[in-house]
Every structure is written in C-alpha cells, then in structure tokens.
Amino acid sequence: MTGPGGADAFPRGRTAIVAAATHGIGEAPGFSSMDLAVHASLKALAQVGLTPADVDGLFIGLPDEFLSGLALAEYLGIRPRVTDNNRTGGSAFVTHAFWAALALEARACDVALICYGSNQRSKAGKLVSGSRPSPYEAPYRPLAPISSYALAASRYRHLYGLTREQLGAVAIAAREWARLNPEAFMREPLTVEEYRAARMVSDPLNVRDCCLVTDGAAAVVMVRADRAKDLAARPAYLLGCAAAAHHLDISSMPDLTVTAAAESGPRAFAQAGVKPSEIDVVELYDAFTINTILFLEDLGFCPKGEGGRFVEGGRIAPGGDLPVNTNGGGLSCVHPGMYGLFTLVEATQQLMGVAGARQVPGAKLALAHGNGGKLSSQVTAILGTEETL
Amino acid sequence: MDRIHPEQDYLRFLAAGRFMILRSRSSGRYVFYPRVAEPRTGATDLEWVEASGRGTVHATTVVRQRPPAADYNVALIDLAEGPRMMSRVDGIPPDAVEIGMAVRARVIVENGKPLVVFEPETR
Numbered sequence: 001m002t003g004p005g006g007a008d009a010f011p012r013g014r015t016a017i018v019a020a021a022t023h024g025i026g027e028a029p030g031f032s033s034m035d036l037a038v039h040a041s042l043k044a045l046a047q048v049g050l051t052p053a054d055v056d057g058l059f060i061g062l063p064d065e066f067l068s069g070l071a072l073a074e075y076l077g078i079r080p081r082v083t084d085n086n087r088t089g090g091s092a093f094v095t096h097a098f099w100a101a102l103a104l105e106a107r108a109c110d111v112a113l114i115c116y117g118s119n120q121r122s123k124a125g126k127l128v129s130g131s132r133p134s135p136y137e138a139p140y141r142p143l144a145p146i147s148s149y150a151l152a153a154s155r156y157r158h159l160y161g162l163t164r165e166q167l168g169a170v171a172i173a174a175r176e177w178a179r180l181n182p183e184a185f186m187r188e189p190l191t192v193e194e195y196r197a198a199r200m201v202s203d204p205l206n207v208r209d210c211c212l213v214t215d216g217a218a219a220v221v222m223v224r225a226d227r228a229k230d231l232a233a234r235p236a237y238l239l240g241c242a243a244a245a246h247h248l249d250i251s252s253m254p255d256l257t258v259t260a261a262a263e264s265g266p267r268a269f270a271q272a273g274v275k276p277s278e279i280d281v282v283e284l285y286d287a288f289t290i291n292t293i294l295f296l297e298d299l300g301f302c303p304k305g306e307g308g309r310f311v312e313g314g315r316i317a318p319g320g321d322l323p324v325n326t327n328g329g330g331l332s333c334v335h336p337g338m339y340g341l342f343t344l345v346e347a348t349q350q351l352m353g354v355a356g357a358r359q360v361p362g363a364k365l366a367l368a369h370g371n372g373g374k375l376s377s378q379v380t381a382i383l384g385t386e387e388t389l
Numbered sequence: 390m391d392r393i394h395p396e397q398d399y400l401r402f403l404a405a406g407r408f409m410i411l412r413s414r415s416s417g418r419y420v421f422y423p424r425v426a427e428p429r430t431g432a433t434d435l436e437w438v439e440a441s442g443r444g445t446v447h448a449t450t451v452v453r454q455r456p457p458a459a460d461y462n463v464a465l466i467d468l469a470e471g472p473r474m475m476s477r478v479d480g481i482p483p484d485a486v487e488i489g490m491a492v493r494a495r496v497i498v499e500n501g502k503p504l505v506v507f508e509p510e511t512r
Contacts, residue, residue, distance in 0.1 A: 136422040150450035158488040251475040
C-alpha cells in the first residue's frame with residue numbers, strides 16, 4: 001500500500017514530539033550514562049506535565065549497557081508496553097522516532113520516551129563503543145571510526161576535487177552556530193587559519209574535522225497528534241521518517257561517496273510530501289565534516305559532487321541561505337558517542353520557536369538526519385509545525 | 390553447507406603464506422571477506438581459491454601519530470577479482486599512496502600473525 005507520490009503508508013503528521021530536552025552537555029562528572037539520560041528525560045517530561053509513570057513506550061540505547069531498555073524501565077520503575085533498544089549506531093534515536101510513530105499509531109503505546117546519555121568524556125576521555133572491530137580491518141589499525149570517514153573523504157576528493165577550505169567551511173559554520181548556543185561545548189571563534197593549522201589525524205581529516213568527545217544527554221517525548229495540542233503550544237509533527245542501511249565496515253560500503261541517505265531521504269520526503277527546497281532548518285549528524293557535505297548531496301539539497309562548493313561562502317552558517325546544524329552540531333556543540341537524538345531535539349526546538357539567539361525565524365519545516373557506524377546506517381526525519389499538516 | 394569455516398580457514402591459509410578468497414561455483418562471483426554464503430543469493434557453494442594478488446588502490450589515508458611513532462597508511466584495495474578489502478600499501482611513504490595505483494599483495498607476519506599487505510606493482 002502506497003500513498004500519494006509513491007510514498008509508503010507512514011502515518012504522516014499523526015504523531016508529534018511535544019517535548020525535547022538536553023542535559024549535561026560538555027562535562028558531567030559523577031554521573032552514569034543512565035543518570036544523565038534520566039535527567040534529560042525528566043526535563044522533557046516536565047515540559048508537558050508528565051512523570052515517568054505516564055510513559056508506556058521506551059526507546060533508548062546507551063553506549064555502555066547492552067540491555068539499556070530493560071535498565072531504563074527498572075530505573076524509572078515503570079512497566080512499558082513497548083521497549084526498543086535497537087543498535088544501528090548513532091542513528092538509532094531517529095530510527096526510534098520511526099518505530100515510536102508506528103507504535104503510537106497502532107495504540108501499542110500512548111506516551112513514547114526516546115532518550116540517550118553518555119558520560120564518556122568524564123569517565124573514559126574517549127569514544128566508548130561496544131562494537132567489535134572487524135578481524136579483516138583491525139590488523140591495519142584504522143582509527144575507529146575516523147579513518148573510515150577519512151577513506152570516504154579521500155575517494156570523494158579524488159572524484160570531485162574537495163578542498164581543505166571546503167571541509168573547513170563546514171567546521172567553521174558549525175562553530176559560528178555554536179557561538180549562538182549557550183549550551184555548546186566549544187564557543188570560541190574558529191578561524192580559517194586555525195582550521196588549517198589544526199593537527200592532522202587521518203588524512204584528509206584534521207582534529208577540527210572531527211566531532212567532539214563530550215558527555216551529554218537528550219530526550220524527546222512523542223504522543224499522537226490528537227493529544228499533542230493539549231500538551232504543547234507548538235508540537236513538532238512527524239511528517240516523514242525513513243531509514244536505510246548498507247553495511248557496517250567501510251570496506252563493504254558499496255560506493256564511498258554515496259550514503260544510504262540517498263534512499264532514506266527521498267522516502268522521507270515522499271512521506272512528508274515536501275521538497276528539500278521547502279526545508280527551513282537542517283540538522284545533520286556531523287560526526288566529521290565530510291558527513292555534512294555527503295548528506296546535503298544525498299538528501300537532495302545539491303547535486304552529487306557539488307557539496308563542497310555548496311558550503312562555501314557561509315551558506316550553511318548563521319545568516320546563510322540554508323541554516324544547517326543550528327546548535328553547533330557534533331563538531332562544536334556536543335558529541336557524547338552517539339549524537340543522533342540531538343538532531344531531533346534541535347529540530348524540535350527550532351519548530352517550537354524556543355532556540356534563542358540561534359532561532360531560525362519562522363521555521364516551519366525541519367529535517368533531522370541520523371548517521372550510524374561508518375556512514376553505515378542512515379535515517380531521515382521531517383518535522384513540521386501545525387501549519388504544515 | 391558446513392565446509393567453510395570463514396575466519397579460521399582464511400587465517401590457516403594465510404599462515405601457510407597463501408592469500409585465499411572465496412568463489413561461488415554457481416555464480417562465479419568472488420567473495421571477500423570470507424563468510425558462509427554469497428551475499429544476496431545466499432549460495433553456499435563457496436570454494437576457496439587463490440587470489441591473484443593484483444589490486445588497485447580505491448581510497449587511502451595516512452594515520453598521523455605523535456613522534457617518535459611513525460605515520461602509517463591505511464587503504465582500501467579493489468582486488469582484480471572484484472571484492473574490496475582494507476589493507477595498506479608498504480614500500481613507499483604512506484602519503485605517496487595514490488588512488489588508482491596498481492598494487493600487488495604480499496603475505497607478511499606482523500605481531501606474530503600473518504597479514505596481507507600490498508606493494509606498488511613493478512612493471
């Protein structure tokens with residue numbers, strides 16, 4: 001069964017995010033990853049006058065607890081009807097929105113909580129991952145996951161002539177947005193000269209091409225649209241959400257310059273019935289600067305091979321034509337191991353009009369895009385205000 | 390059906406100095422990394438065959454280290470038989486490895502374990 005324009009039967013606009021919160025961005029010593037996730041969850045629930053006892057759908061995936069769905073139910077003292085603990089990497093939480101929408105629509109649950117937290121910076125000082133290194137890759141000592149993204153960037157540069165300045169434009173745009181976000185971890189200016197002088201990590205990616213290593217937590221609350229207006233002044237309705245996956249390890253990526261966003265994006269746009277040119281604000285999972293360029297292309301904001309030129313001249317920075325990663329992104333705001341949920345939080349806050357100095361005036365349509373693994377799993381969500389229904 | 394023990398067989402061949410990959414008898418397609426079935430078809434009529442060792446650099450990076458540790462190359466190599474694998478190119482500086490470069494496999498022992506690396510093809 002397909003809907004208008006060849007879309008699948010995703011329940012467009014029939015569910016909404018009514019609350020979105022972050023907690024402990026930067027450094028939050030003395031707390032477990034679960035403590036931080038619960039702090040964010042309580043903040044989000046409080047925004048709409050709910051408590052843990054009202055939640056009957058749980059969606060979570062912590063970096064350091066394989067069974068975190070069960071751990072969260074136990075911690076909150078609730079008995080959820082739906083518990084999802086999927087493992088598609090940092091994209092998982094946008095995928096959760098997909099499953100939450102279907103579960104809410106089917107009345108399998110009534111209040112869905114999606115949350116994440118990590119104490120990786122204060123506890124380990126580096127990325128915490130439960131993923132097993134491939135025996136066919138590990139002996140060559142690629143930096144995980146940086147070298148995988150560097151290999152994709154090398155291939156992209158070979159085919160399309162990517163310059164250092166173009167990668168730098170992504171990093172600098174993220175920093176300019178972060179400077180407008182009081183929660184962002186890195187808020188000092190980043191100049192072209194500083195970008196160029198940054199220590200190379202895995203060519204062509206230097207340390208400013210790489211996401212932060214921070215603590216942090218996020219949470220969103222989803223309900224059916226009929227209840228959303230009772231809870232929130234400006235709900236962010238989920239108009240489309242679609243996921244795609246190609247591989248786990250970079251050696252198995254079919255085309256290093258085309259991500260599965262080229263599948264998830266068009267499906268999400270078809271569900272939502274909108275075009276890239278109509279999107280007011282774009283939140284992309286920028287684990288590395290190359291991600292932003294690849295996703296802008298694969299999601300249809302510019303043709304393949306044009307992404308490097310597209311980001312030049314401040315186009316995605318504050319004041320540019322297309323606001324991208326308005327919280328400062330994984331590059332300059334927060335990256336607690338898995339960032340996906342922060343794209344949904346920022347998209348929601350922009351649509352709710354509560355983004356403060358970084359608010360995109362009159363934003364009605366937002367795109368949140370999650371990435372997992374090594375450009376492996378991709379998921380695109382399109383959210384809109386009431387007037388887009 | 391249970392003739393192929395992917396990682397175990399691969400490493401046993403490698404320890405004997407042989408770089409072996411899999412091929413489906415029915416489709417003729419080569420498979421790497423080793424697994425129990427051909428991707429997509431699920432065909433289990435796989436057999437071990439010796440790789441030609443010929444390849445082309447598909448993508449390359451240099452992992453930068455703090456001195457005195459040396460920088461090193463990590464590359465993706467397209468094997469002449471079709472599959473792509475992660476490896477590295479030895480014999481030239483890590484930043485001299487270029488996409489499109491013809492390379493040839495060599496089995497070495499590193500940290501006590503056999504490993505396939507590549508060197509620039511000499512013509």
